[in-house]
Amino acid sequence: MTEMLSIRNLTKTFTLHTVDGRVVPALEGVDLDVSAGEHVALAGPSGAGKSSLLRCVYRTYVPGSGEIRFTTASGRQVDLAALPDAEVADLRGREIGYVSQFLRGEPRRGVLDLVARAGVRRGMDAGQAREAAAAALRRLGIDERLWAMHTTVLSGGQKQRVNLAAGTISPPRLLLLDEPVSALDPVNREAVLDMIGDLSGGGTAVLSVFHDLQAIERLATRVAVLEAGRIALSGPPAQTLRHGTLEVAR
Numbered sequence: 001m002t003e004m005l006s007i008r009n010l011t012k013t014f015t016l017h018t019v020d021g022r023v024v025p026a027l028e029g030v031d032l033d034v035s036a037g038e039h040v041a042l043a044g045p046s047g048a049g050k051s052s053l054l055r056c057v058y059r060t061y062v063p064g065s066g067e068i069r070f071t072t073a074s075g076r077q078v079d080l081a082a083l084p085d086a087e088v089a090d091l092r093g094r095e096i097g098y099v100s101q102f103l104r105g106e107p108r109r110g111v112l113d114l115v116a117r118a119g120v121r122r123g124m125d126a127g128q129a130r131e132a133a134a135a136a137l138r139r140l141g142i143d144e145r146l147w148a149m150h151t152t153v154l155s156g157g158q159k160q161r162v163n164l165a166a167g168t169i170s171p172p173r174l175l176l177l178d179e180p181v182s183a184l185d186p187v188n189r190e191a192v193l194d195m196i197g198d199l200s201g202g203g204t205a206v207l208s209v210f211h212d213l214q215a216i217e218r219l220a221t222r223v224a225v226l227e228a229g230r231i232a233l234s235g236p237p238a239q240t241l242r243h244g245t246l247e248v249a250r
Helices: 050-058 085-094 111-121 126-139 156-168 186-201 213-219 244-249
Strands: 003-015 023-035 039-043 065-071 077-079 096-100 174-178 205-209 222-227 230-235
Touching: 003 050, 003 205, 023 050, 023 205, 023 230, 039 050, 039 213, 050 096, 050 174, 050 205, 085 096, 096 156, 111 126, 111 156, 126 156, 126 186, 156 174, 156 186, 186 205, 186 213
Parallel strands: 039 205, 039 222, 096 174, 174 205
Antiparallel strands: 003 023, 003 065, 065 077, 222 230
């Protein structure tokens, strides 16, 4: 498999300016690789650094130190931790997707337009992007009557599904998932998990956070267990999901 992401000695701290100025460590030397077509699920107790790691890779958090090497479609290897903001933004549009449990819609933009614009940013023409957006929304059970509406009128579960449609249209080469099924009922959860499962088969590298151990067992090719900001264990789901600390994440 082609290595898509290589993280070495990554650290991140937060300073509690509004409290007493204390520095709180979030990541303390993380090493992790993710290959094309591989789905690596991050597991571990709350506060272990799972979401912080995703946000450092997406560069909404600036790491304290370390490297986040990403191999672009052209074969060039770049360090996301040190890349200028403009280049990071360009990669986010074309090659790196991020889906969280929260959707922040653009003002006065309908659901279909929001998803289609994500396709255009990944290189699709406008017509092709609208067709792909419509197909994704149908697959995820978003009623066509909602497509022209702004996302503020949607329920939490509908917002999560729109977020996934936007994050996966013209699938990115690297997809980061942070609790993408937390607000979904069983039927829509199934549709979302099916869509995510298809991505790895298409060569997308996936790095995810699920507190749903059944989703991890179903989707992940490998599980990396975080404890106190470090990778404590990494291996197949059947092996790592027996690790005691995962009980905290249920």
